[in-house]
Amino acid sequence: xxxxxxxxxxxxxxxxxxxxxxxxxxxxxxxxxxxxxxxxxxxxxxxxxxxxxxxxxxxxxxxxxxxxxxxxxxxxxxxxxxxxxxxxxxxxxxxxxxxxxxxxxxxxxxxxxxxxxxxxxxxxxxxxxxxxxxxxxxxxxxxxxxxxxxxxxxxxxxxxxxxxxxxxxxxxxxxxxxxxxxxxxxxxxxxxxxxxxxxxxxxxxxxxxxxxxxxxxxxxxxxxxxxxxxxxxxxxxxxxxxxxxxxxxxxxxxxxxxxxxxxxxxxxxxxxxxxxxxxxxxxxxxxxxxxxxxxxxxxxxxxxxxxxxxxxxxxxxxxxxxxxxxxxxxxxxxxxxxxxxxxxxxxxxxxxxxxxxxxxxxxxxxxxxxxxxxxxxxxxxxxxxxxxxxxxxxxxxxxxxxxxxxxxxxxxxxxxxxxxxxxxxx
Numbered sequence: 001x002x003x004x005x006x007x008x009x010x011x012x013x014x015x016x017x018x019x020x021x022x023x024x025x026x027x028x029x030x031x032x033x034x035x036x037x038x039x040x041x042x043x044x045x046x047x048x049x050x051x052x053x054x055x056x057x058x059x060x061x062x063x064x065x066x067x068x069x070x071x072x073x074x075x076x077x078x079x080x081x082x083x084x085x086x087x088x089x090x091x092x093x094x095x096x097x098x099x100x101x102x103x104x105x106x107x108x109x110x111x112x113x114x115x116x117x118x119x120x121x122x123x124x125x126x127x128x129x130x131x132x133x134x135x136x137x138x139x140x141x142x143x144x145x146x147x148x149x150x151x152x153x154x155x156x157x158x159x160x161x162x163x164x165x166x167x168x169x170x171x172x173x174x175x176x177x178x179x180x181x182x183x184x185x186x187x188x189x190x191x192x193x194x195x196x197x198x199x200x201x202x203x204x205x206x207x208x209x210x211x212x213x214x215x216x217x218x219x220x221x222x223x224x225x226x227x228x229x230x231x232x233x234x235x236x237x238x239x240x241x242x243x244x245x246x247x248x249x250x251x252x253x254x255x256x257x258x259x260x261x262x263x264x265x266x267x268x269x270x271x272x273x274x275x276x277x278x279x280x281x282x283x284x285x286x287x288x289x290x291x292x293x294x295x296x297x298x299x300x301x302x303x304x305x306x307x308x309x310x311x312x313x314x315x316x317x318x319x320x321x322x323x324x325x326x327x328x329x330x331x332x333x334x335x336x337x338x339x340x341x342x343x344x345x346x347x348x349x350x351x352x353x354x355x356x357x358x359x360x361x362x363x364x365x366x367x368x369x370x371x372x373x374x375x376x377x378x379x380x381x382x383x384x385x386x387x388x389x390x391x392x393x394x395x396x397x398x399x400x401x402x403x404x405x406x407x408x409x410x411x412x413x414x415x416x417x418x419x420x421x422x423x424x425x426x
Contacts, residue, residue, distance in 0.1 A: 088128025160202035243298035328353035347376030
C-alpha cells in the first residue's frame, strides 16, 4: 500500500507524487510532502543509502530512535512516559520470534544513518516494544490498516475484552492549501459509555469476535499476560459464538462436529482465493459452506459470520449488490448480538451493510443502517473524524432519496436505473 496511500495524510489515491530522493514515500501533493518533511528527511536519506525501504518495523524503530535522540525521550509535557520505559518482553519470546527480531536488528544496523550509534541490546529493546505495543494505523477513512505506530501514553491503558474505551487515529485536516492551517494527526482515547469516577479506563487489545480461550491465547502469545476479565473468566457470549441453529429437529453433536470441520476447511480455501483475487471462486465456496451450515449452525456462530462477511464483501466488489445485501443483513444481525453496542467494528460493519443495501436499491433498509452506523461512529470516532463526516454526507443523501422514494416509488426507481446506466457507460 506504500504507493497507494499518502505518507503524510494517509489518504488513499490512485495518483500520488513520489519522493524524488528515496523513490519510496508518496504524497498527495507538495503541501503534504512539505508537512511531512521534518519527519521524513532522515528516513529519506537512509532509504536512499540502502537502495530500498526495509520492513515497516525497522523503519518505525529508526523513527523512534531519531525522535528519542532529538527530544531526549519525552516529546511533550502531556507525555506520561518515555518509549524506553515500556515493556519489551524480549526475554519471553520463543526461539522463532527471537530469530526474526535479531534479523530486524541486523537490518536496522544496515539501515541506520544517524550520528548516534546504539548497542544491539538497545535496538532489540525497541523492537520488543514495537511487538508488544505497536498500534495498527489505518488510512484516513479508518477502513484499512496501512502501517504501525507507537504511542507511549496509550501503552499505559490496560486491556479488557469488554472495554469502556476505544482507541482511534484521527488524521486531522490536511485539506487547506497552506500546511500552517492543517490540524495535527492525533491518537484519541474515546469513552464508549459513561465511566464512573475512579473506574479504570480500558481498551481491547484483540477483536472480541473469538472464543474466550482463543482471545486468552492471543493475548498470552503477543502481550504475555493471562486475561482474567469478566467475559473471559465467565466465558460470556461463547455459547452464542458456537450456537447451533434453532428448530424442531436439533442437529446431532456428530453433525455439528462435521459441519464445523467442513466450515474451517472452507474458510481457509476462501481466504486463499480472496488473496489470489479469484472472487468468483470465493462466491462459490461461500455458497457451498452456507448451504452446509443451514439448519445446523446459528447465525451468531463464528464460522457462519466469517463466511457471511466474505460473501457480502466479494459480492459487493462484483457489484452483485442484492445478493450481498442479504448476506450483509444476516451478518450484522449476528454481530449485533455479540459485539458491545458501541464497538467500532460493529459500526463499520453496519455502515458497509447500509451502503450495500443502498446500492441494491433497498433505500429504506440502507438509510436505517447508515443512521445506526452514524450513531455508533459518533461515539467511537467523534464528529470530526473523516469517516464520520463521510457518513454524515451519506446519511443526508439517503434521507433525501428516501423522501423521493416515499413520495413516488416509480420515479425513484426510474431515476436510480438511469443513474446506474450512466455509471456503467462511464
